[in-house]
Amino acid sequence: MITLTYRIETSGSIEALAAKIASDQSTGTFVALPGETEELKARVAARVLAIRRLPDAIQPSIPEASDGPFKRADVDIAFPLDAIGTDLSALMTIAIGGTYSIRGLSGIRVIDMKLPEEYRGAHPGPQFGVAGSRRLTGVEDRPIIGTIVKPALGLRPHGTAEMVGELIAAGVDFIKDDEKLMSPAYSPLPERVKAIMPLVLDHEQKTGKKVMYAFGISHADPDEMLRNHDLVAKAGGNCAVVNINSVGFGGMAFLRKRSSLMIHAHRNGWDILTRHPGLGMDFKVWQQFWRLLGVDQFQINGIASKYWEPDWSFVESFRAVTTPIFSSDDCALPVVCSGQWGGQAPETYERTGRTVDLLYLCGGGIVSHPDGPGAGVRAVQQAWQAAVDDIPLSDFALRHAELARSIEKFGDGKAA
Amino acid sequence: MITLTYRIETSGSIEALAAKIASDQSTGTFVALPGETEELKARVAARVLAIRRLPDAIQPSIPEASDGPFKRADVDIAFPLDAIGTDLSALMTIAIGGTYSIRGLSGIRVIDMKLPEEYRGAHPGPQFGVAGSRRLTGVEDRPIIGTIVKPALGLRPHGTAEMVGELIAAGVDFIKDDEKLMSPAYSPLPERVKAIMPLVLDHEQKTGKKVMYAFGISHADPDEMLRNHDLVAKAGGNCAVVNINSVGFGGMAFLRKRSSLMIHAHRNGWDILTRHPGLGMDFKVWQQFWRLLGVDQFQINGIASKYWEPDWSFVESFRAVTTPIFSSDDCALPVVCSGQWGGQAPETYERTGRTVDLLYLCGGGIVSHPDGPGAGVRAVQQAWQAAVDDIPLSDFALRHAELARSIEKFGDGKAA
Numbered sequence: 085m086i087t088l089t090y091r092i093e094t095s096g097s098i099e100a101l102a103a104k105i106a107s108d109q110s111t112g113t114f115v116a117l118p119g120e121t122e123e124l125k126a127r128v129a130a131r132v133l134a135i136r137r138l139p140d141a142i143q144p145s146i147p148e149a150s151d152g153p154f155k156r157a158d159v160d161i162a163f164p165l166d167a168i169g170t171d172l173s174a175l176m177t178i179a180i181g182g183t184y185s186i187r188g189l190s191g192i193r194v195i196d197m198k199l200p201e202e203y204r205g206a207h208p209g210p211q212f213g214v215a216g217s218r219r220l221t222g223v224e225d226r227p228i229i230g231t232i233v234k235p236a237l238g239l240r241p242h243g244t245a246e247m248v249g250e251l252i253a254a255g256v257d258f259i260k261d262d263e264k265l266m267s268p269a270y271s272p273l274p275e276r277v278k279a280i281m282p283l284v285l286d287h288e289q290k291t292g293k294k295v296m297y298a299f300g301i302s303h304a305d306p307d308e309m310l311r312n313h314d315l316v317a318k319a320g321g322n323c324a325v326v327n328i329n330s331v332g333f334g335g336m337a338f339l340r341k342r343s344s345l346m347i348h349a350h351r352n353g354w355d356i357l358t359r360h361p362g363l364g365m366d367f368k369v370w371q372q373f374w375r376l377l378g379v380d381q382f383q384i385n386g387i388a389s390k391y392w393e394p395d396w397s398f399v400e401s402f403r404a405v406t407t408p409i410f411s412s413d414d415c416a417l418p419v420v421c422s423g424q425w426g427g428q429a430p431e432t433y434e435r436t437g438r439t440v441d442l443l444y445l446c447g448g449g450i451v452s453h454p455d456g457p458g459a460g461v462r463a464v465q466q467a468w469q470a471a472v473d474d475i476p477l478s479d480f481a482l483r484h485a486e487l488a489r490s491i492e493k494f495g496d497g498k499a500a
Numbered sequence: 501m502i503t504l505t506y507r508i509e510t511s512g513s514i515e516a517l518a519a520k521i522a523s524d525q526s527t528g529t530f531v532a533l534p535g536e537t538e539e540l541k542a543r544v545a546a547r548v549l550a551i552r553r554l555p556d557a558i559q560p561s562i563p564e565a566s567d568g569p570f571k572r573a574d575v576d577i578a579f580p581l582d583a584i585g586t587d588l589s590a591l592m593t594i595a596i597g598g599t600y601s602i603r604g605l606s607g608i609r610v611i612d613m614k615l616p617e618e619y620r621g622a623h624p625g626p627q628f629g630v631a632g633s634r635r636l637t638g639v640e641d642r643p644i645i646g647t648i649v650k651p652a653l654g655l656r657p658h659g660t661a662e663m664v665g666e667l668i669a670a671g672v673d674f675i676k677d678d679e680k681l682m683s684p685a686y687s688p689l690p691e692r693v694k695a696i697m698p699l700v701l702d703h704e705q706k707t708g709k710k711v712m713y714a715f716g717i718s719h720a721d722p723d724e725m726l727r728n729h730d731l732v733a734k735a736g737g738n739c740a741v742v743n744i745n746s747v748g749f750g751g752m753a754f755l756r757k758r759s760s761l762m763i764h765a766h767r768n769g770w771d772i773l774t775r776h777p778g779l780g781m782d783f784k785v786w787q788q789f790w791r792l793l794g795v796d797q798f799q800i801n802g803i804a805s806k807y808w809e810p811d812w813s814f815v816e817s818f819r820a821v822t823t824p825i826f827s828s829d830d831c832a833l834p835v836v837c838s839g840q841w842g843g844q845a846p847e848t849y850e851r852t853g854r855t856v857d858l859l860y861l862c863g864g865g866i867v868s869h870p871d872g873p874g875a876g877v878r879a880v881q882q883a884w885q886a887a888v889d890d891i892p893l894s895d896f897a898l899r900h901a902e903l904a905r906s907i908e909k910f911g912d913g914k915a916a
Contacts (some may be wrong), residue, residue, distance in 0.1 A: 112650070169684045187806065238544040352597035
């Protein structure tokens, strides 16, 4: 049994809508098939397991002429494994995709998905995940600290490399291309790799520390994406940014089977599927697909991000990617990002189960530190140290100058 | 220049939001880069070309605490080709995906996209399209008439083949698997192909008419999808149903390069991206990606469909897929479907530019005709004849028994 939970909203009958979803998305026949009907229904028909009523909506999620009331309920529907199998495109098509087209609803949001034992082992899952991220960066007992090369677009390879040299010297563990940077004419990936990888490898040779650089390899054509992958791997790189939503299940599945790189997922485009609370899908559901397909590191925003996403939603996403589907091996490393500078370390630590198993990605929070990126990295490490030791940032900053300067610049006086 | 038009909604400043979209989605730097800044901005920065104010929204599209007013405008933003290139995943990521995450908006919908000359020839486009659909079915001067095997799920291959035999005998031009049917345990694709293709080929040998059968070959793994493709092609099949949204750009691009089959696109899952008028994307924008990737036949619902989509939206979709992006070769054959039985032929014909270049897909409208599927096919052909000849259906039905019976059953007395 595959069980989905839908939050539905309708000015009609909740019970009828629930039954319609189950019917439309499985046998949904318009021809009576005497004899065979009962057997096939038993084999593949979806069934409504439970309906939990919720308070009415004040406004319909999708505007409509009706005056309401707009009844709401969470509905569990079970699909026999036989109806879907273990293919993720079938799962998406049958259990989710088709439900969005149904007439007579003013809202539908998929809020949970429970996969059966048969899915265990049916998909590659992360190749590296949390343990691999630790092993490849050599970072233990604290978050992996990362940063992003900016501006997003426009730097030529030599300009990018200059900046990367400075960031490596600053002591970051991880650096990435902005997700919007793939292989444009002014910075073709081969040239960018050629400019950056020697810096990474030189530093490794000198210090033993290999900074993980995530190159933007996404391409709509999987053959091209694989070529991009290969040239990063051949140059000694170990990580790639993949815009999962723009390459789709197919791009991701194709890459994963052939990949020797850590897959760092940017979910660009995802927001429109979740931003309206009455429509689309919870991240908890969506991320299961991508983890089964093989995402190692999953960008999920952070506390006080610069995007629309509220903190509670980030906290739920963190829990989602770190909760095993079948085993801890299928968890992705949470990438906490957007507007981070260290000031959010205590709240992040507190609200995500007091773990340091995360990649903490700061853009301006490191690069724009008043005393330079090196001080920026140290400030972020200090903030995390304070968080883990339960020391207020403002106290810790008394004996840690970089953190103090960071609070001055980014904290608006309310950093603790 | 790639030009996108966004319908934006905000309780803040429209001008500031427009500028933010342009900045965030291109250079979006947080570091001043003395010297290089101006040059790179000129090269890759997106620019707001025009802002056309619209009446305020009464309610915010995404619920928010603010009381409004919720200002709205259509905003044209131009991206230099240099910023994006011609890769469709870069286009989706930069020009569309990222905009959905921006803070401070209560609605955003991408309503137009104009691609520059550089995109001409940069993508495979449809391999067969309209002309190929006509050539392979041998149907001229009228719509290609198709039907769907139902129930959606549950029939074993022998049961499917029985039904297909009946439908072939009925004289349809095209038959397809329900989009939810791919290769489940009770009907593995190899067995389905083996059961069905001999019927298609026998009929071809006897009559010279090759019915186009579209097999559901979708799979999240492109290698698996290609295996499915190959076994259909090897068995003499010439068409495949692909759930484009569930295989993604990567699956589609991979398949198209290796495909010898007509690609019949089902857009399952798409509705959530367009159903709320203030959010997501117009079909006009989205379908450009898929046509460039290679969709030959595009399902777009129809007049009085059984889904949520209003008739005007179907009419716009019809116009979209039949409007050249660069040339008529990149148009897809519109597949008019959902709840069709012939009664909608006159209105379809009238509102879509009086063309018969379409695949008219009737499920129950053919299969549940009171005198059987053969009468169902004839009734649909008669309805289209009447439409083209500008004869009211009720008049035409006086001398065409099958149509008369169809009106009796499906028309509720208001078929004309």
